Amino acid sequence: MHGASDEQPPIIGRSMMTKKKKKKKKKEFEGHIRASKDNWVNALASLRQMASEYGASRSAYNTAIHACARSNRVTEALQTMKDMRELNMTPSLASYNNVMNACSRTNQWQTANKLLETMQSDGVLPDIVTMNTVISAYGRDGQWEAALELLESMPSHGIKPDVITINAAISACEKVGQWKEALQLLESLPNRDMKPDVVTMSAVIGACGKGGQSEKALQMLESMPSLGLKPNIITINAAMSACSKCGQWEKALVLLESLPEIGLKPDTHLMSAAITACGKGGQCKKALELFESMPGLGLEPNVITMNAAISACEKGGQWKKALQLLKMMLDLGMKPDIITINTVISACSKHGQWEIALALLELLPRVGLKPETILLNTAISACGRAEQWEPALGLLESMPGFGLKPDVVTMSAAISACGNASQWERAITLFESMPDLGIKPNVITINATIGACEKVGQWKKALQLLESMPGLGLRPNHITMRAAIRACEKGGQWEKAHRLLESTPGLGLDPMLSHVT
DSSP: OOOGGGOOOOHHHHHHHHHHHHHHHHHHHHHHHHHTTTOHHHHHHHHHHHHHHTOOOHHHHHHHHHHHHHTTOHHHHHHHHHHHHHTTOOOOHHHHHHHHHHHHHTTOHHHHHHHHHHHHHTTOOOOHHHHHHHHHHHHHTTOHHHHHHHHHHGGGGTOOOOHHHHHHHHHHHHHTTOHHHHHHHHHTTGGGTOOOOHHHHHHHHHHHHHTTOHHHHHHHHHHTGGGTOOOOHHHHHHHHHHHHHHTOHHHHHHHHHHGGGGTOOOOHHHHHHHHHHHHHTTOHHHHHHHHHHTGGGTOOOOHHHHHHHHHHHHHTTOHHHHHHHHHHHHHTTOOOOHHHHHHHHHHHHTTTOHHHHHHHHHHGGGGTOOOOHHHHHHHHHHHHHTTOHHHHHHHHHHGGGGTOOOOHHHHHHHHHHHHHTTOHHHHHHHHHHTGGGTOOOOHHHHHHHHHHHHHTTOHHHHHHHHHHTGGGTOOOOHHHHHHHHHHHHHTTOHHHHHHHHHTOGGGTOOOOOTTOO
16 A cells, blocks of 8 residues: 555646646747747747747647738748648638738739639638738739739629728729720729729829820829829929930929928939939939939938939030949048949940049949949940940950840940941951851841941942841831932942932931932
8 A cells, every 4th residue: 555645646737737738838838929929930930940849829820820911931931831731720811911012012012822722722711901911012013904804803793892902902003004095994983982092193103104194194193183182202203204204304393392391302213203204304404403302301312313414414515423422422432333334334325534534444343333234235336436446345355244235235336446446347347246246246246247348438338238128127218218329329339329319218317419410
């Protein structure tokens, strides 16, 4: 007979104690996972430990999925959802919506679309949040057709679109400038018993702007007071971008002047767009005045602003000012990008400053940039304008060393450089090398090559090139014909020149051979 101290608690009692302890531990783990909503690593670590020691609950899995989604860890969230299914647990509607939202934020529309299909096969019915989130995911990647298709399918799911849905669909159209579809969605609102809000109008204005419809964009802006809506800075930025795209500098300045009336102040983005509008409109002076006014408005230029001001200088022939602005960027510790350097090279190119253009290429490593084809093309053009064919060909030959391949623009620029310097044979060699490089000539290439022949009166080669155009799928334009006619003229082939001139009445060529009878 054993003593009282040797007695063991009943089996049932031990079991109840174990269950209570287990339940308490699981609640502690669930608390840890909830507390880790902003730390997905900790959330998953707690979930895994809980699963291995006590078995994780559906609630714990859903909470961990939410933590992953908050941090845009889509892959980890999807794996956790897969783990749930293997345990015969179905992720919640909230989990699906959270992960879809993360997909939207990270431009993974295909994953969001797949999740929409998966949730329905899991028997989880989508709601308005689901649809709005997936439409937004489509929109962020410019999948406007898929966005509109999903919008139209919503009634079949028993879900009525709301203003957020329509705004998401309009934003999808706005992303790629589908202004007609954006306007149709706006016009459909009364039939849906809805009214537009500021987000709606901003997206429609943006769509019109990106679609090159600046007048419609401004009309939408002007209609807002009649709808009881007050534009915000996003709306004004959308309208300003519309003016910028079309070079509507006067309207851009009117927009700027209207800001105090609606209680708004310009921001850097707005000023950049206004500077761009002035630059595209050929108003370099006004663009620079806007740029120089920014410190007084408490605004600091960014790279986009600097590029807009430099572009205005390039278009206005102010190459020295463009260089000054680049120097200002470097002095401010601002890192220029490829657009910056390319625009400054272009500004120098137009005024024969080929040596400065080449020096700018040498600046690239200092600012953490690598040569790109577009930069070398612009620099080759700079050399070509100055009849510096040797540096131009040197740049062409340097491209493989940078891991770059020439394109049709490169070859056209190099051929022009040779042609301008009367190096017609080199121009022909470059032209004839294009098939081996896998580059198909375009009309500009042909014109540059015929122009090289024209400069030295190589009329036979010029006519051969002209005759080769149909086989290349190209049609001559007035530049082609003028160069071919002049090549014949310089080669003393007056009759051939006359025949060419008479064969092209539709090209609007003026009689150029006044000495030919």
